[in-house]
Amino acid sequence: MTGLIAAATSAADKRKAFRAGLGSGTLQRLPGAFNPLVAKLIQEIGFEGVYVSGAVVSADLALPDIGLTTLTEVAGRGQQIARVTDLPVLIDADTGFGEPMSAARTVTVLEDAGIAGCHLEDQVNPKRCGHLDGKAVVPADEMVRRIRAAASARRDPNFVICARTDARGIEGLDAAIDRAKAYVDAGADLVFTEALADESEFEKFRAGIAVPLLANMTEFGKSDLISATTLQDIGYNAVIYPVTTLRLAMYAAEAGLRQIAEEGTQAGLLDRMQHRSRLYELLDYERYNEFDSGIFNFRIEGSGS
Incomplete structure (x- = not known):
């Protein structure tokens, strides 16, 4: 019966595995799963984790990625996916679905759903796809409050809080690095910089930040598609392929x-x-x-x- 109807690995152990993977020196590869069956396939093929994209949850509901989905919808899909896989699941929590207190509640709901970690972004709420033009970011101190609220709400210390910054395309790379440092000071365990252009920018970001980094290798966006080997050589700790499986299937x-x-x-x-x-x-x-x-x-x- 073990591992049949539900995963054999507990949520707590999956969170420990995710933290250990981020510190292992081996790039953690997290393809996006648009449903639980794809998550089973990701595990069988031998990846290190599963990603649940907010853009994919929106698209699955035939909605654009402009902040229309709710915490309940996102957490529900995350729980369905986390239930069937022994791999840690990282989920896109957009801007935290509201004010800093909403970001705190988001963390508790995602913990209860069996998720290993989430990322919160510094876009203005409602957000838009990170590889589109016309984005706006909140002041850095407002995002710091989001991260502090999220970190203070977690009950399992191994639940990973990832801070995503969209400032690269708005304020420039140096400003994005400065923001990331502030987010780390606020309690972020992992940093995700959206829409870096090329290998040199990934290298510069790695040189500027001390904590684990996540790369987004989404297709048809603003970033060059860099191989997992190169990302690991640069020093990145994790990579997501958020929409790949949905695009293939559609x-x-x-x-x-x-x-x-x-x-x-x-x-x-x-x-x-x-x-x-x-x-x-x-x-x-x-x-x-x-x-x-x-x-x-x-x-x-x-x-x-």
Whole structure:
């Protein structure tokens, strides 16, 4: 039964593993999961963690990433994903869903959902996608209050508070580094600088900050796509691929639906589909069947059954 219906690893142990991974000298790779089944695949393939993107939660609800989702929606999806994987889950908590006290409540809700860590950003609320133009950031001291509130609310000291700054594209790289230092002083364990341009900027940021750093390797954005090996060599501690799996899935789904619309059948798509047997393997159908057989293998004497 262990690890069948839910993960075998406790939330506390996943948080310990995430902290240990960030300090291990090995880059922690966290692909985004748009649903729990993808999280199982991420674990099976051998990644170190799972990421839940706010942009993906929004897109899954057919909404733009402009702060329309709620803490309840984000935490609910995070809990569904964390429940099925033994890997630590890092989640996008936007601006904390309100004032500093809201950021504090956010941390408690995400802890209860089994999440290993979250990132909070310094954008004006409501926020927008970090790789779009027209963003605005709050004054640094306001973000410091967000981080202090979040850090003060955590009950598990291993829950990771990550501070994200979007100041690079607005105030410049040096200002973003200064902000990051202030956020670390306020209690951030990990720093995420959004929309750095190229390898040299990642290097400069690494040189300026003492705590673990997270890189965002999202496609079609403002950052060059840098390999995991290079990021590790620069000294980064974690990398997220936030929307990759959703983009892959949506591209394939759109192409398939168009072919069905044009040809009237999916017969030509079978070699591009996950086979039923592979899906059943990922879902552990056989182990569920064994569990059922072990539990319901009795008969009541005299019942005629």
